[in-house]
Amino acid sequence: CLLLPLTPIDYSLGLNDLIVPSLELTVHVGDSALLGCVFQSPEEKRVAKVDWMFSPGEHAKDDYVLYYYANLSVPVGRFQNRVRLVGDLSCNDGSLLLQNVEEADQGTYTCEIRFEMESLVFKKEVVLHVLPEETKELMAHVGDSTQLGCVLQSTGEKRMTKVDWTFSREHAKEEVLLHYSSKLSVPVRSPRSRVTLVGDVARNDASIVLHGVRESDRGSYTCSIHLGDLTFKKTTVLHVILKEPRTLVTPAALRPELLGGNQLVIIVGIVCGTILLLPVLILIVKKTHRNKSSGAPTTLVKSLENIQKPDPEVREGLYGSAAGGKHVYSSITTRELIEEEDSSGRAEATYMTMHPVWPSLRSAPNSPPGEKSAGGIPTPKSAF
Numbered sequence: 001c002l003l004l005p006l007t008p009i010d011y012s013l014g015l016n017d018l019i020v021p022s023l024e025l026t027v028h029v030g031d032s033a034l035l036g037c038v039f040q041s042p043e044e045k046r047v048a049k050v051d052w053m054f055s056p057g058e059h060a061k062d063d064y065v066l067y068y069y070a071n072l073s074v075p076v077g078r079f080q081n082r083v084r085l086v087g088d089l090s091c092n093d094g095s096l097l098l099q100n101v102e103e104a105d106q107g108t109y110t111c112e113i114r115f116e117m118e119s120l121v122f123k124k125e126v127v128l129h130v131l132p133e134e135t136k137e138l139m140a141h142v143g144d145s146t147q148l149g150c151v152l153q154s155t156g157e158k159r160m161t162k163v164d165w166t167f168s169r170e171h172a173k174e175e176v177l178l179h180y181s182s183k184l185s186v187p188v189r190s191p192r193s194r195v196t197l198v199g200d201v202a203r204n205d206a207s208i209v210l211h212g213v214r215e216s217d218r219g220s221y222t223c224s225i226h227l228g229d230l231t232f233k234k235t236t237v238l239h240v241i242l243k244e245p246r247t248l249v250t251p252a253a254l255r256p257e258l259l260g261g262n263q264l265v266i267i268v269g270i271v272c273g274t275i276l277l278l279p280v281l282i283l284i285v286k287k288t289h290r291n292k293s294s295g296a297p298t299t300l301v302k303s304l305e306n307i308q309k310p311d312p313e314v315r316e317g318l319y320g321s322a323a324g325g326k327h328v329y330s331s332i333t334t335r336e337l338i339e340e341e342d343s344s345g346r347a348e349a350t351y352m353t354m355h356p357v358w359p360s361l362r363s364a365p366n367s368p369p370g371e372k373s374a375g376g377i378p379t380p381k382s383a384f
Contacts, residue, residue, distance in 0.1 A: 022108070022125035027153045029133040032099045032232050034204070036157030037111035039092040039122040045115040050085065050094040056107040065109065066096060078104075086158070086230050095158055097230065098128075106130040126155060137237045140213045148195075150223030150234050152204040162226035163187075163206040165195065169219030177221075178208060215240050 027033045035052075050068035055061075064076040066083050073085045082100050087093030094113050098105065106128055113122040140146040152160065163180040177195050180187040187197045194212055199205030206223055218240040225232040 022127055023155045024127045024129065025153055025155060026129040026131060027101050028131045029101060029103055031101050031134070031234075032097060032152060033101055033128060034086070034152060034154030034158060034227070035096045035098060035109050035111070035126045035128070036155035037087065037094040037096065037113065037124045037126075038157045039094075039113050045092065045118065047089045047092060047094065047113055048116040048118075049112075049114040050089070051112045052083070052094075052096050053110045053112070054079075054105075054107055055110070056104070060107075062110075068094070084230070086227060092122075093157070097227075097232075099232075101128075101130055103130050136235065137239060139239050139241060140210075140217075141241050142213055142215055142243055144213050145209055145211045146213060146238070147198065147207060147209050148221050148223070148236050148238075149199075150206040150208070150225065151199065152206075152225050152227075152232050154204050158204075158227055159202065160204050160206065160225045160227055162224075163197075163201070164224040164226075165206075165208055166222045166224070167217075167219055168222070172219075180206070210238075213238075213240055215242065 023036075025033055025035070037050075037052075048069075050066075052065040052067070053062045054065050055063075065079045066073065066075045066085060068074070068085055068089070075081070075083045079098070082098060084097045084099070085094065086097045087095035092113065094111055096109070096111070109126045109128060111124045111126075114120075115122075138146060138148065148165075150163075150165075159182070161182050163178070164176065165178040166174050167177050168174040176190055177193045178187050178189040178197060180197060180201065182201075189195060195208045195210050197206065198209050199207035204225065206225055208223075210217065210221075218238055220235055220237050222233060222235045225234075
């Protein structure tokens, strides 16, 4: 062990004790904490007694955590199965390891070292802060890189001597991923390993990074930190998530997201209103079509009756002799009538009066002028 000279700046002298300024340490529930207690002196002194006390608050009663006397270390009370004296007493090191930290462990821990044939007492305080339990499960996507933490929280007096990282999964043999020793300049990893040591080993940090996560990497990763003959372990379970295939984003897919609440209500209202009014519109169209269909045949029948039953005078003009002097009527359908029939569906008859053509005076020059009637018709001569 290395003993350094005692400096008055680091200590406060009392009547019968030597007090070192307190240190602070932060851990999570379930982790381990290394509480350092090293007395550095140029003189060779033998440790006779070590006491660790715990105080949850300023006005609370102190409880014994562990005491060492006559080469016997005895844990006390609720710390009985969770504390261990890990320091090298021959080097004036009375450090304590607290495992499976509980929330009630938060408080001030005081170390007292007494030497043989000395009335001087060396004291050191460590303030421990306890945080909620850190998750022991980790999620990672295929192809990503993820960090696996492994830190032994300590006050820095004792450094780890060796680190091992192993990997195991169901029905498979445990595999060593990485090995580090204080005697090695660089960590050694297996050929198939894709891990890198990124933690500061000087601060008991053995964290690693796993590169290019694969589906076969799911399983348990165990970190083992060795402090001499003491081993601290932490296990993390890794879950691997497969990346989902990318989907093409189309305007149709975005349309539901772009519609606001009011727009959606308006669209639903329009659709419902159209569905309700559709039967009414159908009835109106059918009724209108029925009225047009019934009106057209009636008009057509009346027109045909007028054509088939002409006036007696017309009938006589049609079948009488032209010499009789009667008017001749002819039924003519004009082009305008055809166009009107095409547009309105109705048929109407147009009547024109045709006058008989009589020989003119030029065609009968021998007829005397006085023999014409008032209407221009020649007066028949009487027989002699």
